[in-house]
Amino acid sequence: MEIGQGLTLAERIRDKFESLTRAERQLANAMLENYPVSGLGSITAVAEASGVSSPTVARMARKLGFGGFPELQAELRAELEATISNPIVKHDRWAENAPDTHILNRFADAVMDNMRQTLRHISPEAFNAVVTLLSDRDRDVYVVGGRITRSLADYFFTHMQVIRNGMTLIAPNSNTWPHYVLNMQAGDILVAFDIRRYEHEISRLAEMAKSKGVTLVLFTDQWGSPAAKHATYSLHSRIEAPSAWDSSVVTLFIVEAVMAAVQTATWEETKDRMKTLEGLFDRTKMFRKFT
Amino acid sequence: MEIGQGLTLAERIRDKFESLTRAERQLANAMLENYPVSGLGSITAVAEASGVSSPTVARMARKLGFGGFPELQAELRAELEATISNPIVKHDRWAENAPDTHILNRFADAVMDNMRQTLRHISPEAFNAVVTLLSDRDRDVYVVGGRITRSLADYFFTHMQVIRNGMTLIAPNSNTWPHYVLNMQAGDILVAFDIRRYEHEISRLAEMAKSKGVTLVLFTDQWGSPAAKHATYSLHSRIEAPSAWDSSVVTLFIVEAVMAAVQTATWEETKDRMKTLEGLFDRTKMFRKFT
DNA sequence: ACGGTTCTGAAAAAATATCTTCAGAATAAA
DNA sequence: TTTATTCTGAAGATATTTTTTCAGAACCGT
Numbered sequence: 001m002e003i004g005q006g007l008t009l010a011e012r013i014r015d016k017f018e019s020l021t022r023a024e025r026q027l028a029n030a031m032l033e034n035y036p037v038s039g040l041g042s043i044t045a046v047a048e049a050s051g052v053s054s055p056t057v058a059r060m061a062r063k064l065g066f067g068g069f070p071e072l073q074a075e076l077r078a079e080l081e082a083t084i085s086n087p088i089v090k091h092d093r094w095a096e097n098a099p100d101t102h103i104l105n106r107f108a109d110a111v112m113d114n115m116r117q118t119l120r121h122i123s124p125e126a127f128n129a130v131v132t133l134l135s136d137r138d139r140d141v142y143v144v145g146g147r148i149t150r151s152l153a154d155y156f157f158t159h160m161q162v163i164r165n166g167m168t169l170i171a172p173n174s175n176t177w178p179h180y181v182l183n184m185q186a187g188d189i190l191v192a193f194d195i196r197r198y199e200h201e202i203s204r205l206a207e208m209a210k211s212k213g214v215t216l217v218l219f220t221d222q223w224g225s226p227a228a229k230h231a232t233y234s235l236h237s238r239i240e241a242p243s244a245w246d247s248s249v250v251t252l253f254i255v256e257a258v259m260a261a262v263q264t265a266t267w268e269e270t271k272d273r274m275k276t277l278e279g280l281f282d283r284t285k286m287f288r289k290f291t
Numbered sequence: 292m293e294i295g296q297g298l299t300l301a302e303r304i305r306d307k308f309e310s311l312t313r314a315e316r317q318l319a320n321a322m323l324e325n326y327p328v329s330g331l332g333s334i335t336a337v338a339e340a341s342g343v344s345s346p347t348v349a350r351m352a353r354k355l356g357f358g359g360f361p362e363l364q365a366e367l368r369a370e371l372e373a374t375i376s377n378p379i380v381k382h383d384r385w386a387e388n389a390p391d392t393h394i395l396n397r398f399a400d401a402v403m404d405n406m407r408q409t410l411r412h413i414s415p416e417a418f419n420a421v422v423t424l425l426s427d428r429d430r431d432v433y434v435v436g437g438r439i440t441r442s443l444a445d446y447f448f449t450h451m452q453v454i455r456n457g458m459t460l461i462a463p464n465s466n467t468w469p470h471y472v473l474n475m476q477a478g479d480i481l482v483a484f485d486i487r488r489y490e491h492e493i494s495r496l497a498e499m500a501k502s503k504g505v506t507l508v509l510f511t512d513q514w515g516s517p518a519a520k521h522a523t524y525s526l527h528s529r530i531e532a533p534s535a536w537d538s539s540v541v542t543l544f545i546v547e548a549v550m551a552a553v554q555t556a557t558w559e560e561t562k563d564r565m566k567t568l569e570g571l572f573d574r575t576k577m578f579r580k581f582t
Numbered sequence: 583a584c585g586g587t588t589c590t591g592a593a594a595a596a597a598t599a600t601c602t603t604c605a606g607a608a609t610a611a612a
Numbered sequence: 613t614t615t616a617t618t619c620t621g622a623a624g625a626t627a628t629t630t631t632t633t634c635a636g637a638a639c640c641g642t
């Protein structure tokens with residue numbers, strides 16, 4: 001594939017990506033999205049499919065070192081020919097430009113597998129029940145995590161705080177935990193994160209909370225934290241990874257899915273909070289999600 | 292591939308082959324020869340490559356049931372797309388016991404897609420370079436995140452602290468950031484997280500750090516934070532989700548993969564630190580990972 | 583060989599595609 | 613904020629591609 005500087009178009013795009021402007025990046029992403037077919041139409045078609053104007057496409061072609069768009073397209077066809085005639089079309093490789101044994105591919109395998117396993121085992125009823133609980137604004141919600149899971153708790157808290165009021169993030173130092181329990185009321189919710197290297201303190205907190213009539217929602221791993229016995233609902237994720245540690249990727253996925261569901265369920269009430277916040281943060285209008 | 296009469300172009304050509312004229316057969320053979328790439332150029336190019344005139348090509352397109360040559364070409368592209376696109380995409384339902392439209396399945400679709408896109412775009416060279424940098428114990432590493440990404444920064448920091456010394460987590464309050472810059476030395480590394488709703492402060496910190504000879508490693512989204520222009524390496528992840536927010540799942544994946552790779556690269560030196568820590572945490576031996 | 587038919591490609595016409603220009607929008611700098 | 617700079621897409625100008633036309637070539641049956 002010795003065309004141009006001996007780089008594929010995809011590589012050229014990646015190389016120059018940093019020097020591209022906003023509209024050009026949008027275009028670059030669209031072209032890589034369904035690479036290389038997405039680049040084979042007319043310049044107008046490519047522009048429209050990416051939501052940019054045709055001059056932008058022409059300009060980027062130049063920026064990438066081609067004489068113009070038709071030249072870029074010729075390169076694309078040449079690559080395609082090389083690819084197609086090559087019978088070894090490996091689709092079980094995630095990062096196509098890295099070897100199978102590269103950690104990126106091994107890790108991707110593991111994570112994808114974790115996702116599948118987790119989703120196969122999850123109970124939609126428990127998931128829905130958790131969403132319903134968290135959508136009830138009359139219940140205060142306390143969030144706690146352990147040494148590693150603290151980041152997940154933090155992430156959950158930050159987002160949920162946007163959705164609703166009555167959120168409390170419990171500080172890491174377990175000495176202060178009884179103070180939080182003092183404030184808890186029957187009907188409140190304790191969302192706890194505990195994956196292996198389970199932390200005894202969390203189990204104790206759960207027990208205390210339960211004695212005050214608090215409902216425990218637990219995010220844990222496939223084996224289940226000891227706190228699970230106090231939990232009304234446990235959401236288990238697979239956490240295995242080719243590493244000395246466990247992977248939190250799938251747990252984060254479940255967390256995000258729960259948040260998305262709560263957001264949907266409470267949209268009417270949440271909308272205004274979100275809009276206000278949007279306004280506060282949105283200095284540039286570049287990437288606004290709401291209009 | 293329900294275009295035309297539901298036949299591929301190749302099938303149509305073979306069907307109608309008998310009714311084609313001499314020049315048309317010559318063309319048909321040429322097109323099938325290197326199917327489908329040979330049909331993707333301009334009508335003139337196709338004609339010349341087959342040794343016929345362009346009207347012949349146009350006429351054959353009509354004979355095969357298309358409105359004209361461009362229509363034939365569109366069909367060709369559609370076929371190509373169907374061939375190239377990843378066959379793993381249609382694992383139609385992730386959580387088998389929930390309906391397709393359940394947020395769990397929709398979210399899973401989005402995340403899986405983000406994973407695939409991200410891995411397709413990632414440059415293994417950049418990834419490896421980042422790993423090498425972070426494996427160098429002579430460089431101090433500073434970690435910073437924004438409002439949302441703070442949790443990711445925190446997660447990264449917590450784990451990296453186990454792997455190596457010289458890790459510093461930069462506090463959220465940006466007023467204190469210049470103090471950290473004071474301590475930075477040429478050769479040190481700043482790992483920054485910045486996804487959309489990009490935070491200007493981070494870009495500024497990056498600039499300050501750069502002026503002291505610090506290397507910037509940036510975790511960002513597919514569009515690229517403005518801080519990217521100061522970055523030596525940027526790792527982009529797809530963050531789209533069926534929700535009012537973006538998904539951090541894939542970013543976390545990249546983070547974990549980097550950590551796993553660093554851990555492997557420095558295993559000889561890291562082993563002892565890990566064992567010591569294991570001992571400190573592992574009161575129960577139930578779930579120990581090392582023996 | 584002849585007349586009639588079909589086929590073919592050069593050239594012109596029509597339709598598109600591509601590129602250029604430029605004013606307004608967006609962004610960065612002061 | 614204001615100003616300078618860069619970026620962007622609409623519109624027009626240019627170039628290319630595609631189609632049409634049509635005269636001559638090739639074929640066919642007689």
